[in-house]
């Protein structure tokens with residue numbers, strides 16, 4: 001299949017996100033307003049909202065989470081953008097990046113010059129069992145859910161296949177959680193913006209305050225092996241292997257290349273945009289890799305005309321720790337079976353050769369499903385423009401990647417970004 | 422009794438009906454021979470619309486698994502959860518196709534003893550009676 005180039009250049013000229021977390025007094029719309037306001041303030045030369053011609057919203061399941069459908073026009077109205085066209089895009093956890101890609105296509109086609117892309121999800125209204133059931137609708141319900149699978153369960157099955165093939169141990173996955181919490185601790189927007197060390201110390205302090213005996217964890221590894229501190233969710237995945245249930249929203253502004261200078265002198269150009277789909281997990285030859293992710297990544301590389309070694313940082317879809325390990329191989333940062341060793345060796349840390357999830361990732365920053373794909377672009381925007389504060393990676397970030405997965409890889413969307421001052 | 426084996430539509434409902442009868446059925450393309458599970462009404466390999474139901478041998482190997490502690494509502498209603506975890510897995514049948522199923526014949530309390538690659542054979546887990554009767558596809562580790 002020939003690789004299509006974008007017929008017209010597209011760049012991000014503004015990006016913002018709400019705080020991620022659990023907010024009983026805010027709905028998805030309120031959170032999107034926060035993200036939108038931050039996005040407008042990030043446009044260097046200012047934004048006249050009447051310039052925005054179209055809106056794509058990534059949202060997985062406002063219907064079940066909030067009992068609110070037809071979400072896109074409501075969010076457009078909340079930020080004063082009606083009557084422009086507003087459309088919700090649903091591709092499970094890849095809804096955000098799919099919406100981003102629709103925005104890219106809309107501009108590349110020549111139809112629009114200025115497009116708003118948002119993502120929003122309000123998840124914490126429901127009790128955990130209902131959230132589990134809602135997320136399960138992203139699977140192949142008649143053929144996978146009847147078998148008792150949950151989303152942690154699917155990725156756990158991927159982990160067991162990976163462990164059997166490559167000799168990884170469940171402990172190796174903890175390196176991913178530790179690293180992402182280290183990054184998230186430096187991200188003021190993160191839901192769990194603390195290191196696992198601080199988390200553990202907090203648990204000890206809380207116990208002492210209640211007059212209870214302090215738990216005697218010798219270090220974070222001891223803490224992470226404790227079934228009471230880090231309970232099993234779906235063996236071999238424990239609580240700290242899983243991204244949380246999160247409320248949050250994100251927004252980016254896309255502009256056609258020839259109009260970029262009206263908005264900023266420091267745009268982030270979309271160099272590659274690719275997407276692939278796949279059957280359910282059981283219908284794949286190999287469980288240790290996501291074929292849609294490999295395909296989307298290779299097409300994005302080809303469209304961008306760059307190679308994995310050119311990419312300075314990546315935000316990948318770490319809905320579970322094993323997902324980051326597999327992702328780091330699917331985007332060809334590391335060879336198959338090497339991803340868990342790279343995480344152990346610190347190669348994916350901020351100071352490493354291939355920093356992954358400098359934002360804290362879904363694990364620590366939080367995973368408001370439909371918002372996550374767009375929030376990955378927000379992090380890349382900040383890092384490339386040297387606006388990431390304490391978590392800024394050393395040196396230049398001329399090229400970056402985002403990798404957003406729906407379900408167990410029935411959808412994967414990969415974007416490659418270039419700083420173009 | 423009419424043999425409906427060849428006339429049932431290639432739908433999830435037909436698949437479930439077969440499971441309730443204790444049969445794990447796949448679809449096979451009459452044109453290219455590709456076997457598919459879940460069954461398909463259109464061959465994903467050659468796009469032929471001429472398919473037939475075939476019963477699998479029900480033997481295979483465990484390709485991946487998990488022990489579920491945080492269960493979905495319908496499993497909680499069956500008494501499963503934190504205090505009574507259960508095993509779900511993906512099985513590769515000898516015919517080369519894979520399927521998601523419950524896994525039995527293993528100790529859920531000792532996940533380390535469950536091995537990917539273990540030989541398994543099909544069985545069917547029945548719950549409820551009458552209108553509420555449900556049959557779940559399962560594989561027992563031999």
Ligand SMILES: [Zn+2]
Nearest residue numbers: 450453464467
């Ligand atoms: Zn065929």
